[in-house]
Amino acid sequence: MLTLLQDFRYGLRMLRKSPAFTAVALITLGLGIGANTAIFSIVNAVLLKPLPFPEPEKLLYMTSASERNGVVQNFASSYPDFLDWRATAKSFSGMASYHQDNFTLTGSEQPLHVAGVTVAGNFFSILGTKPLLGRGFTLEEEKPGARVVVLSHDLWQSAFHGDRNIVGRSITLDKQSYTVVGVMPAGFSFPLDAEPPKLWRTLAIDSETKDPKNQPAATSPEQRGSHFLQVVGRLKPDVPLDQAREEMNVIARGLAAQYPDTNKNFPSVALMPELEHLVGKTRPRMIILLISVGVVLLIACLNVANLLLVRASKRNREIALRAALGAKRVRVVRQMLTESVVLALGGAIIGIPIAMWSLDAFIALNGQSVRRIQDAGLDGNVLLFTAGLALLTSVVFGLVPALRTSSPNLTEFLKEGRGTTASGSHQRLRGALVVLETAGGLVLLVVAGLLLRSFHRLLSVDPGLNPRNVLTLTFDLPETKYNDQQQMDFYTQLLSRVRTLPGVVSAGAVTPLPLSGNNAMISFQVEGHPVPKSEEPATDIETVSAGFFKTMNIPLLRGRDFTERDDSKAPGVVIVNEMFARKYFPNEDPLGKHITPGASNGGPSQPREIIAVVGNVKARSLDADDVATYYIPSTQLNFGSMAVCLRTSVDPHSITSAVRNVVSSMDSDLPLYDIKTMEEYLSASVATQRFNAMLLEAFAGLALLLTGIGLYGVIAYAVAQRTHEIGVRMTLGASRSQVIQMVLKSGLQLTGIGVAAGVVLSLIAARFATSFSNLLFGVKPTDAVTFAAVIGMVAAVALLACYIPAYRAAKVDPMIALRYE
Amino acid sequence: MASGQTLINLENVTKIFYTDEVETHALSGIHLDIKKGEYVAIAGPSGCGKSTLLSIIGLLDSPTDGSYILNSRPVQGLDFSDRARIRNQEIGFIFQSFNLIGDLTVYENVELPLTYRSMSSAERKKRVQEALEKVGMAHRMRHYPSQLSGGQQQRVAVARALGGTPSILLADEPTGNLDSRNGEAVMELLQSLHREGATICMVTHDTRFAKHAERTIHLFDGKVVEETEAAQAAELA
Known part of the structure; x- marks a missing residue:
């Protein structure tokens, strides 16, 4: 223990003696450990922390499971089904x-x-x-x-x-x-x-x-x-999940047999732990982030290992002396590793504030895309992780240099003046480390580049509507005060009044609002193609007011728009989108045909005439396929609260108070909420992709920086080692440009090997990331543009990293050749 | 052996080194002519300015004052790249510590100065082989310097200096790192090259080796204090 303390003190003293080395190593490790701590604290909060309820693992999220054409989909439940489940199931305490x-x-x-x-x-x-x-x-x-x-x-x-x-x-x-x-x-x-x-x-x-x-x-x-309806159940203490799942499936099959019209397509119930329901889809992304930030730390470790090898070559005489005085190899290795531990702990201390700052930035960047991320913080678990990571890191970057240094050639190094030349094997090892760094950095850059290209592809997707200068807002009309007809009339009056406001170009209302994260599906019958109720097709439905399509700039391809005359007394009408027309009326003109939606404001549903076809809208998300959608006038079917949409000729938010005044003048007890522009909704709809892309870009940028520093270190050291040789070459007539070329060549050779290895690894990594979490949109994992751009970027950084020492080499005084060793 | 045509002409060359506020006069008012085919030794005690003079003659350094004409061309004001080119084409260096590059084979070391010229690889190969044969090292062309003795390494260094067919060979204490037997062998090699027409300027502090030259210039405190011809040198010895 005493000798360990001695080693520790000596380690501190040695680090103090080389402030430049210590500073670079600490900052490098601090960045790596800090980034890992920040991401782990997110993973800890999102995936690992139990839900804040007693025995949270017993809480199950339950949905009706439907199977159509071999595809299983989970749906919310209905009240009658839920009440039957609750009354029948024995596996649950509630x-x-x-x-x-x-x-x-x-x-x-x-x-x-x-x-x-x-x-x-x-x-x-x-x-x-x-x-x-x-x-x-x-x-x-x-x-x-x-x-x-x-x-x-x-x-x-x-x-x-x-x-x-x-x-x-x-x-x-x-x-x-x-x-x-x-x-x-x-x-x-x-x-x-x-x-x-x-x-x-x-x-x-x-x-x-x-x-x-x-x-x-x-x-x-x-x-x-x-x-x-969503349903949560608590398993009885002694009931395994599979048993509960089997029981629920029996109940679902019973209901399907009893109520075939409504339940034939729901023959089972999906059960999943509440935590899985909450963050299950986030897990693959979190794992990819963990791997990415792990690669950053690995690159940081390789950098520090490289620095240690340089330092080791300068300390060969000291180590040789220790060995000559009787130090065993294990003792020397321990001494070197103790110094590594001191460095790693220092890196962890620097990494903690970096982690705190990064975490704040990540949370701010996240928006609402990752659930539970707001709970992320540096708690005991995270600090324990950081300490463990520091110790692991110290072994990763310290062991090889320690083993290398601990077996010096005694007669060689104890000769005066010969102790400062690195051996060829040291240089080869350092070169290999740089190759690894380059390969790792390239992999991260490729994955980040693919995500960035995906993100831009996503942003370039035509949403089918024009989100610019559109304000949306919502309020609730209480059913106790407004019946269906009164609600419909309220929106009609409101829209006619807000259309007269200065700065308002047009106005409409819709529910559910496209890109808001909500959608409604209702089954329907197609005229002339009767099917049993259980086999009715179901697809997205929206209720919209007159003027909605114009306000959103959704193109009316054929037919006519809804008008205020399409009210509850008028014949039922419906507008469908292109996808609906193509899917349900292939090779037919849908105009004039009828469908009967399974929704009404009381009484049986009536057939509705298709009066127009509009363009497809990416209502669910930009990366989703086009969905067949039908639109019903909100003056004929009340779906409750609607989002009022206003296209403006001015800053959309600037008219909020005027709209609030109009609503207030009609009913003073209606607070407005969800006051957002369509551009804000569009931005929020790609928040997850933006979060992934930006985080990976940050890590890739850090990796590139560290790789550049590593390459610089190796080349600069090699130049320092070769100063005499360079002087000889210049004496023999090498021009400065020839010396620069020679140094650049040696650096770019290492980079080239690293890039080649990195390209192979990137192809594997990109395929893994894509299959693992479906990260890419509109970009192949082998995207040539991304690979070319990344290789160019790595080459540029390598060139810069090598040019500085190369330029320094070109400044070597050829007189050095005349100076004797 | 000298042809009478002046190859090197130094007029009133001085070299002053400035360190902080201290001026060190390394060379003062040096006048020196070296004719083509001549074998000149520069001798003197340690610190007398021999190496500084050699570095100026070798275009590794510039004089503080005075003029330097090499092969009828003033060279004291040339920029770095022109000086590098002239070094490569006109001057062959032989160093005390050989200065062979350890990672290159004997062949590659001798080829090195030729790679800095635009010369075909066939021409380079021919010249390297000729140079190595001239110094008796052709059989070791695939070896690395570390596999050779000191004397052999210096022979390779001589071959490297000869490969470019320079106007002059500058030898800086060429025997300084060799035992007496190998030292003598290198001296005999230089002598034979001189007999074949090479112009040689050798720096040495050892009078035994200076006697191999036709003329010896004695430096002391940065000044030429004496010039002796070979016959005189033999008498003095």
Whole structure:
């Protein structure tokens, strides 16, 4: 232990003696360890940290599974299916439904838009989190008429000033009175895959009678085909997942047999751990980021190993002396490794602030694309990882130089004045390290380049609409105040008034808004092609107002646009997109044909005439295939809240207050929310790709920088070693340009070997990354442009890295040839 | 052997080194003529300016003052690349420590100065072989310097100097790193080259070797203090 301390102290002293070496090594390691710590803290928060509920591994996310044409798709559940699952399944201690809702909270100075969730009565008991105040819900409170609500800590603080007597008080949501029964603790949030809800209410309101048959809405047969519910279940302690999965599939098959019209296509139930549901799709991307940042650290290690080899060649006499005095090889290796550990720990200390800064930047860059990333931080796990990484790093970069140095040629190095020449094997090893660095850097650059090209390809995709100068905003019309017809009339009046505002070119309304992340699918019958209900095709539907297509610049290819005259009294009409026309009316003119959507505002669905064909819109995402979509006038089918869209001749956000005034003049209790431009939606829709591309670019840039530094170090050292030789060459008549060429050649030879190896590895890596996580869009893993650009970039950096020492070599005084050793 | 035609003419050459605020006069008012085919030795004690004079003659350094005419051409004001070209074509260097490049074979070492000219590889090969045969080292052309004795290495260095058929051979203490037997052998090699017409300027501090030259110039404190012809030198010895 004492000798270890001695080694440690000696290591510190040696590092102090070479401040330039120590600074470069510490910064290099700090960058590598810092980047790894930052990414690990993200991985830790996103993938590894358990969900903040008791026994979170028992929480399962459940969906109806449909199989069509051999393709399995997961769908949200319906109320009748959920109620049957819950009543029948024995593998679960509980099962609860939830779906997101928007509310308007009134009663204080300003009406407030509140994002909330409508949940089953056993929702909180399944999650297992105790309320801070009051209680959760009961199953009794699912029954019609119950109006109870649980507040989030955030809403309790902001809207009710943390009033500890809030439990039992009434609040007004959507013009209805609700009793507060509880307040959840700070940090509690569920569902976790959406904006944190501000409150929860029970599904009682969904259970209330709506249909003429006097059947509770939640259980009516019509509702069995309406898939919008999410379901979370808690497994019983002694039930394995496979057993629960089998039981649920039996139940699903039973329902399919009992209700073939609605359930024939849903013969099974998909169960997955809640954490998997939340971040499962993120895992491959996280693993690729971890590998990438690991390559950066490897390059940093190779750089430091190179520096250590240079330093080792200068310390050969010291090591020879130690050996001559009786130090065993293992003792010398330990001494050298101790110095490496000191360096690595120093690198870790520098890396921590770098990690903190990087983490803030990554989180800011992320936007909403990676869930749970906001929880990332440098906790105990992360610090332990960093310490472990530092120790591992010290072995990676320190072992080879230590082994190399620990067996010197004693007679050679103890001769005075001969101890400073690097051996040929040292130089070959250092060259090999640079080749490895170049190859690793090239791999990262290729992957980053492919992602960047993908990202630009994605941005160049025509979304089918013109997002420039379009403002969108939303508000909720409470059903208690506005029936379907009144809601439709409200939007018609509002649109006619906002169209007269200065700066507004046109206006329309839509739900769901393209590129907002929401979509609705409803089945339909095609006139002349009757099929059983269970075999009805289903595809995307949107309700839109007159003027929507004009506002979004969606081209009307044939037929006529909707007008205000297409109201609930007029014959039913529908507009389809090109993909719909091609898919369902191949080789036919769809105009004048009829389809019957499975949706209506009460009463049986009526056939609708196709009056126009519009261009395809990338409504789901820019990288998705075109989807057949049909549009129904919002004056004939009310889907609830709509996004109002305004094309402006001025800065879109500048007209927000004018629109707010118009809405307020029609109803003062309607807060506006989701006030965003279409360009913001478009930007958010590619946030994930942007995050991946930018992060990998940052790592690749760092790798390139470190590779350049490594190459510079090797060439500069070689030039220093060859000063005498260069002097001789110049004495013999070599011109400066010939000396520069000679040095550049040696550097570029190393680069060339590294590039060749890197190209092969890049092809493998790009294929792996593509198959592993479907990262690329519109770009092949073998994209020649990317490879050429990256090779050019690496060559340019190599040229620069070699030119500086080459230029220095050309300045060697040929007189040196006359100076004797 | 001298033809009477002046190959090298130094007039009033001085060389001053400046270090911080100290001026060191390495050479003062040197006048020196070397005729084609002549064998001249520059002798003197350590620090007398021999190597500085040789570096100026070899265009490795420039005089602070004075003029230098090489082969009828003033060369004291040439830029770096012109001097490199003239060194390559007109001057053959033989060093005390041989200065062979360890990573190159004997053949490649001798070829090296020729690679700095635009010369075909066939021509280079011919010249290298001739040079190596002249010094008796053709049989070792694939060896590396580390596989040769000191005397052999210096022979290779002489071959390298000869390969470019220079106007003059500049030898800087060519026997300094050799034992007496090998030293004598190298001296005999230079003597035979001189007999074949080579112009040689040799720096040495050893009077035993200076006697091989036709004329010896004695330097002391950067000045020429004496010039002796071969016969005189023999008498003095």
